[in-house]
Amino acid sequence: MTNAFEVKDLMFTYPKNDKATIKGVSFEVEEGKIFGLLGPSGAGKSTTQKILTKLLDKYEGSITYFGKDLKSYQKEFYEEVGVGFEMPVHFNKLTAMENLQYFAGLYKKNIDYVDLLTKVGLFEARNQNVGEYSKGMKVRLNFVRALLNDPKMIFLDEPTAGLDPKNAKILKDLILGYKKQGKTIFITTHLMGDVEQLCDHVVFITGGIIGETSTVRDLKMKYGKKEVKVEYVENDQLLEVVFPLQNIGKDEAFLKLLESKTIETIHSGETTLEDIFIKVTGDEFHG
Amino acid sequence: MDKLFHLIKGEIFRLFKYKIFFFGILVSVIWVIILGLSDKATAESLAPSLVLMDAGLMSIILLASSFFLEKQEGTLHALLVSPVSLSKVLIAKIVSAIFMGLISFILVIGCVMIVHGSKVNVFYLLFYTIIVILAHTSIGYVLILRAKDFMALLVACMGVILLFMSPLLLMALDIVPSSLEFLVFLSPTYAGQVLVQSQFQMVDSWKIILSIAYLILIPAILYPLVVYKRFEKVAIEG
Numbered sequence: 380m381t382n383a384f385e386v387k388d389l390m391f392t393y394p395k396n397d398k399a400t401i402k403g404v405s406f407e408v409e410e411g412k413i414f415g416l417l418g419p420s421g422a423g424k425s426t427t428q429k430i431l432t433k434l435l436d437k438y439e440g441s442i443t444y445f446g447k448d449l450k451s452y453q454k455e456f457y458e459e460v461g462v463g464f465e466m467p468v469h470f471n472k473l474t475a476m477e478n479l480q481y482f483a484g485l486y487k488k489n490i491d492y493v494d495l496l497t498k499v500g501l502f503e504a505r506n507q508n509v510g511e512y513s514k515g516m517k518v519r520l521n522f523v524r525a526l527l528n529d530p531k532m533i534f535l536d537e538p539t540a541g542l543d544p545k546n547a548k549i550l551k552d553l554i555l556g557y558k559k560q561g562k563t564i565f566i567t568t569h570l571m572g573d574v575e576q577l578c579d580h581v582v583f584i585t586g587g588i589i590g591e592t593s594t595v596r597d598l599k600m601k602y603g604k605k606e607v608k609v610e611y612v613e614n615d616q617l618l619e620v621v622f623p624l625q626n627i628g629k630d631e632a633f634l635k636l637l638e639s640k641t642i643e644t645i646h647s648g649e650t651t652l653e654d655i656f657i658k659v660t661g662d663e664f665h666g
Numbered sequence: 667m668d669k670l671f672h673l674i675k676g677e678i679f680r681l682f683k684y685k686i687f688f689f690g691i692l693v694s695v696i697w698v699i700i701l702g703l704s705d706k707a708t709a710e711s712l713a714p715s716l717v718l719m720d721a722g723l724m725s726i727i728l729l730a731s732s733f734f735l736e737k738q739e740g741t742l743h744a745l746l747v748s749p750v751s752l753s754k755v756l757i758a759k760i761v762s763a764i765f766m767g768l769i770s771f772i773l774v775i776g777c778v779m780i781v782h783g784s785k786v787n788v789f790y791l792l793f794y795t796i797i798v799i800l801a802h803t804s805i806g807y808v809l810i811l812r813a814k815d816f817m818a819l820l821v822a823c824m825g826v827i828l829l830f831m832s833p834l835l836l837m838a839l840d841i842v843p844s845s846l847e848f849l850v851f852l853s854p855t856y857a858g859q860v861l862v863q864s865q866f867q868m869v870d871s872w873k874i875i876l877s878i879a880y881l882i883l884i885p886a887i888l889y890p891l892v893v894y895k896r897f898e899k900v901a902i903e904g
């Protein structure tokens with residue numbers, strides 16, 4: 380297992396601030412995986428991404444990128460890194476193609492961006508000025524721009540924000556495809572649906588510190604209620620009963636209920652990532 | 667070098683697409699009409715001021731409009747996370763300002779030479795125009811990078827224009843005695859005026875040398891020590 384990034388005791392204070400924005404954060408981003416950095420607004424997500432993308436360099440602690448100190452990388456770092464910002468960045472009076480041709484010319488290596496433009500459904504609008512695009516179209520073009528140089532490390536900030544479910548799915552499928560190709564993807568988001576569908580590993584950041592770090596599955600196991608809720612019909616009434624998950628196969632009452640009643644639904648007490656997010660970040664806010 | 671060429675091409679292409687080029691040319695065409703309708707003596711006395719206005723002051727306004735549009739669109743962020751250095755981005759912007767200034771220079775000087783048959787050393791004039799642009803855009807960038815928005819920049823520009831133009835007025839009105847003329851050279855606009863004028867009438871050599879030195883010194887100090895650092899900060903902060 381190789382780590383793309385290893386972040387240890389990262390601290391960062393903006394020059395005009397008294398208090399640190401990032402307060403001793405440590406985490407690892409495994410190569411070939413999708414890593415999600417989650418947190419509420421102002422938690423320090425964007426600052427962390429700016430540090431990892433070398434936009435901010437006056438930090439304390441250590442960061443290595445594929446084993447080498449991040450600070451030792453010069454501009455060549457960006458030949459293999461793609462960054463998608465939350466706010467789409469384009470020249471509005473230029474067409475999509477003119478924008479992509481301009482940005483593509485900054486890199487040694489390029490993908491077939493017309494093909495990617497087609498995949499995200501923008502081929503027909505490729506010669507239209509970006510200023511005339513809808514928000515969703517700009518988000519998709521932003522995604523294409525971030526991938527122009529065929530990066531092995533991809534940073535995406537809220538990649539599906541502002542997209543309809545159909546286009547969000549297209550982007551998520553593409554992201555999963557890039558993972559299959561062995562690329563490492565770092566997603567900053569507060570959209571729990573994206574995290575559940577995409578991320579292998581998540582870190583919750585709140586108030587500049589790490590609240591929780593784990594895989595999505597382990598988080599659900601940790602925070603989920605270990606119980607099974609059964610809804611059944613009796614005398615034309617919908618009733619509900621809860622059983623402990625442990626030894627459920629030997630629970631006579633549970634087995635008898637299954638045999639004797641008309642079961643409507645059975646749910647395990649699995650919690651959503653949204654609930655975990657509120658638990659982890661909310662505790663910090665109010666604690 | 668390829669990337670720098672690509673950036674310059676992109677800057678000039680955007681000047682066309684954002685119609686900044688169109689408005690720049692429109693102003694120059696107005697100058698050409700005025701010069702064309704004037705007699706030779708008037709045209710030769712007007713031409714230096716018009717070249718100076720386009721090369722010096724208009725270039726600041728054109729740079730500013732391009733900069734604030736880019737700031738609004740956030741495109742500087744995309745350049746920061748690309749393999750090109752910020753110094754190349756800045757050089758490309760300066761070259762595009764020189765390009766605009768030169769188009770105006772060609773139209774104005776071309777008109778004086780073709781319509782009125784004036785004889786000037788084009789190479790000297792070209793060199794003078796370039797250093798006038800470099801000096802004024804470096805000062806312009808200091809103002810642009812400190813201004814919150816385009817309106818704030820225009821107000822700052824008005825102040826600077828007034829400051830730079832006042833020595834010319836004071837000299838013209840004989841308020842400043844000729845013994846103190848060297849102080850007036852502190853205005854880069856005046857220094858530029860002296861240089862461009864030297865191609866149409868006799869000017870003391872010391873004034874030409876002082877003006878050249880001053881107009882080279884300003885960008886040589888401001889671009890690396892002030893503009894570059896501030897540009898980087900503003901680009902990151904957005």
